[in-house]
Amino acid sequence: MRDLLRRLLRQRKAAVGGSILLGFIVLALIGPWLVMDPTELVGRPHQPPSSAHWFGTTGQGQDVLAQTVVGARETLAIGFAVGALVTLLGALIGVTSGYLGRRVDDVLTLTTNVFLVIPGLPLAIVLGAYLPSGPFRMVVVLSLAGWAWNARVFRAEAMALRNRDFVSAAFVAGESRSRIVVRELLPNMASLLGSSFIGNTLYAVGAQVGLEFLGLGDVGAVTWGTNLYWAGNDAALLTRSWWVFVPTGVCIALVGFSLTLLSSAIDEVTNPALKAPLVATTAVRSARSSSADAAPPSGALLSFRDVCIEYATERGPARVVDSVSFDIAPGEVFGLAGESGSGKSTLGYALLRLLPPAASITQGRILLNGTDVTALDETALRAYRWSQVSMVFQSAMSALNPVLTLGDQFHDTLAAHGRTTRAAAHARARELLAMVGLAPQLVGAWPHQLSGGMRQRVGIALALALEPKLVVMDEPTTALDVVVQKELLQRVLELKQRLGFAVLFITHDLPLLLALSDRVGVLQGGKLVELDTAERLRTDARHPYTRLLLSSFPHLSAADAQVPADVTRASSERAPPQAAAQGGGR
Template structure:
């Protein structure tokens, strides 16, 4: 049984098919078109040209013309005809050698990593031996020994001398995969080695295997050309390499026949380019991270709108207005944040809660321009102290980040560089924003450590010498280095035990009160937010469904979703009682939601109202807002009183 539930997103190259790969990647399309054209011309060589590539039936040293597109050789052979026929053996050598070498390298590399033990060490030793042997001299010796064996002897020699480096790379990657949780889960469930290797590991190595294949194919073509050029290959055959050999032997450049050298040389270069393009395209398809690497969040609204500083509503420090954000996928847009408006006031602790996948992190990252591609901000504004972050250029945004706002990421303790001392990493953010005086940097670092409750001597430590809670405190200290106006914390204590969580949260709250900064705290733990926050916003399916002061939410939650969240966990004191989770699952964010997103799971739903239109956000008490038809004045006016009470009690 395949461990589907714990398997991370795979490199699904094998599931795409060639046409889908070409359709999704322009570079793969270009590479495949070049290779396809070469293969087609090679196969139709006798149709395209009626001349014999080996027979000199024309005058020697003819210049290129309409009759002879690339001129003729010193022996009167048509160069264009030789180029077409030479493509046959050249491509055969490249693809056959690559196929054999990749098969050997993949088999030995993955087997060595998966099985380990003495067999794995023996394979690794053999790989190392082939790696240290000089490639070209080994090719020359082996080719000389097998001389006269024809094209297949060259293919075998190139394949046997070109598999080792691919095996080493694949072994390294397979060793990493071997320890991943989804492979361990497959082992525990009783899957056999063959199934694990072919179903769990090889799909994740598809991009590397493809790179290995195309690189080896290019190596084979170049090796054959090199062997033929120095006269070791079978020069009686017509390949692009033997064309270079005869052009050099007949001193074509001295006769001004540069096209004799140019034609096979450019063809080899073009073939290498095609291999590279096809490999890049496959990597884009099989590895989404490579496709989006280095890309910033796209902001689709008003590209050239003038940037002005305006006062926030109600003197809010940070104001999000009608923000729509999500992800652009081949299957369409996923709207993970839907028309959210939210304010954060100076010095306020705002909690953001909801189930996994409800859009909390996407909201925070989109509003601060930290959403990774293919993340997209479709519309809306995010103003910090009156300045719209979504309208800033990259350089302007760099100046604002960390000085005006900073982030503490989920499991952010892992962002510390293991080879740098903690002191250097605390200095980095300050140095990036112009603080260069060593004494000032040191004094500020010590002050920050005192703020978050770490001894100053740990500045000289490496990250591995700190506990998880201490590393988390270091990351929080780095976020506070320039005293930003607001800090966004995305579940910063998730990986820590409850005792350390409480200690760190108390430190955060103490620092907030001393420095007067604002905090947006994202978490699943609603009880924690009620204790720590000034105000709480509840998100569901990309929308804020309820927003209230923490005390008001605790004593009188209004939205059925919030009520269910509040009663999902039993209290530590009081009589024992049975608690139930929320049945059903959140709706897909890839589709339009015409009504209330909680309709299907709501025990108080009203068909005809909740499923047909969006509930307006109403203020039921000062500062307490809820988006629910149970509290809509329009619905209350038309609903019988007994029915309203029954629905509310549910």
């Protein structure tokens, strides 16, 4: 929460919106002591603005400035009270419903749906008829009419969080369910609570003014809504006495504007993707031309040339990939190793132009068969992806769409790159499933019916659907056990020999890379610190970081580190001679 507040204070929208809102809060607190009694008749009716009455007088002869200033207190007090109550009530009911589930969820969801189908205005009229007049009635009416939407939002968020490990850990540690709701789930919804409170306050101010304008509030009170109510009854519009209602209307608009700015600022702070990375985007145009004369080596399928990637942050650009260059030959298995955060996956995503909005390639080129991937427009990029370069994503559990059968997912992939019938797509899917060692009948299965290893095989089959020249494999075996890893990688090498594609294998598992790859590049802090063949890296690594990685795996000593025989047989066809020649450089 403190971090959220600090980031909000640095937001221009939050600064402007907060300043406006703070001004009105100060006005509501001290303003009534600085103006005359708003109910006192002090002048002629409908008197225009003058030195005696800066905002003129009402149809009854009351001072408009005094009514506007005094009206802010009750209006804002009710708005903030309703905003807090609606947020609290909706959060507690929604989170309790989503976390506990079963019968509690059934009862609370039914209650929520009942309130959602009841129109707000009739509910306000009925409640207003039985409750005593005054601010309390308005708070109760608006709170009861508004909490249900919030409960539904918080219920969905709680259902997304309840299976997270920290919630399970708290339950196993002996925390009660109520404490888990209050201490574990709600604090993880701080940004949602903040934006909901702002939105609910905006709803409360607007609804309150609307109800009071219709005469459903306490018409004897001085609020912005009753100001507009009396302006209508005194025929201010018909007599063109604009000064009676314009000040109140401007104040309502400014409060709404300030709350909207604050809500937008919270969205941008909690979701940086909504904010355009201007710094990084600007740098791309000027940097690409600087390496335009760098030609790829003869025979290379893929070439990274002095590639730099930066993330736009609030403190300026942060470079996560720094002048990386390497080549991949046709049919080669090229491994990228390094600790978490070294830039491995970022390079893979850059190859497919899948970097998040805050990241940009600020220098260098990525060449596939001589074509600059960084310069492709949207049409060319769509044709390039999957047909030239495909990807096996890291998480087998989430890479497949849970609401589509495997056959439908193959059909979508094939249809996106040309016309195909569903029957033809399913036939191709059966062929690909058999190719990766799965039963063709699984074409009609759902992802949740498959194990993790089977899902990862489906991901490989999808990556090969259009017979690409290069497959990027981003940590494809992270969540799999050792036996499944071995079977999966043997299948990949067999398919590579059969179909002739190259592999960019990204992982932190250095022993795995040394066993599978023709050449291995080692990344540290976004820089390629060493590049050599797997055999030479195993016995003659030169960079201290590479030796440190090797030393963390005791079995990788020069004496006993051997490539498994079964993997060696599956990978007997090594890279072309030019790949080994390129690998000699460090």
